[in-house]
Amino acid sequence: MKRSRKFKRDLNLIPMINIIFLLLIFFMLTGVVQKKNNFNVERPQSINSKIEKNEDFKTFIILIKSSNKIFFEDKEVDYEFLKSKFENYNDEYKIVLEVDKNLPVQNFTEILSILKKNKFNKVFVRSVKIDDN
Amino acid sequence: MENKIKKNQRTVKKKVNIIPLIDIIFLLLIFFMLATNFNQNQNIDFSTPEKLTESNSDSNVVLYLKIQKNGYFMLDGSTFKNEKELKKNMLMKWDKKKYSSLLITTEKDVILQNLITTMDMVKSIGISEVSFSGPLE
Numbered sequence: 001m002k003r004s005r006k007f008k009r010d011l012n013l014i015p016m017i018n019i020i021f022l023l024l025i026f027f028m029l030t031g032v033v034q035k036k037n038n039f040n041v042e043r044p045q046s047i048n049s050k051i052e053k054n055e056d057f058k059t060f061i062i063l064i065k066s067s068n069k070i071f072f073e074d075k076e077v078d079y080e081f082l083k084s085k086f087e088n089y090n091d092e093y094k095i096v097l098e099v100d101k102n103l104p105v106q107n108f109t110e111i112l113s114i115l116k117k118n119k120f121n122k123v124f125v126r127s128v129k130i131d132d133n
Numbered sequence: 134m135e136n137k138i139k140k141n142q143r144t145v146k147k148k149v150n151i152i153p154l155i156d157i158i159f160l161l162l163i164f165f166m167l168a169t170n171f172n173q174n175q176n177i178d179f180s181t182p183e184k185l186t187e188s189n190s191d192s193n194v195v196l197y198l199k200i201q202k203n204g205y206f207m208l209d210g211s212t213f214k215n216e217k218e219l220k221k222n223m224l225m226k227w228d229k230k231k232y233s234s235l236l237i238t239t240e241k242d243v244i245l246q247n248l249i250t251t252m253d254m255v256k257s258i259g260i261s262e263v264s265f266s267g268p269l270e
Contacts, residue, residue, distance in 0.1 A: 017154070030171070044246045046177050102245070105245055
């Protein structure tokens, strides 16, 4: 009699812990930890956006703000830096451009021409998918 | 008295305190819930076709489309006020036999979004031979 009362007083926490563990494992395995974007880049919208494939290519991400500030590996860089940086790489690499949609086209083409000169063939621009009206 | 204390200690030792464990799991759970991202990145492909120079050396004519800063479009010398008009005329004008490709140029300071919207429109009407160059000065 005394025993059963004691059991009742204790809340059984084991099922709760099980469920929390399950949720934890789910989030750990399915999600990708988001890299915080401190640069406020507004991605251009396009109906031709395609979901990025996870390929074996090594990826370089270049970020360009609408004010034409260029960031590479979290550091602000200029065109000259990019020119010299990419000189020694070949086309096994993939370039992803995180470009603001308000960037003037001439700055965008400047970047593209640097990449093309260095024979980067796989160039992608991060975008937001919109529906075709 | 002594006996009572001993008994108490024994009962404390018998039970493992799992509350801190739960705390930590909860913390981890909240961290992963907030930090994970299920959105997949989406890209527009700007990759260079393998044979880029071949089409340029073609003797066929290139159709020029210029995006102006005021939002107007200039297609082969005639101006169009908006995308709808341009689309209509482009459908009439575009002839695969006559033109080898469509070259999109822009005025200076036209924003990237306008270029991408125009390229989308061009692709949606079935023109795949598209190239673009920066502002021609």
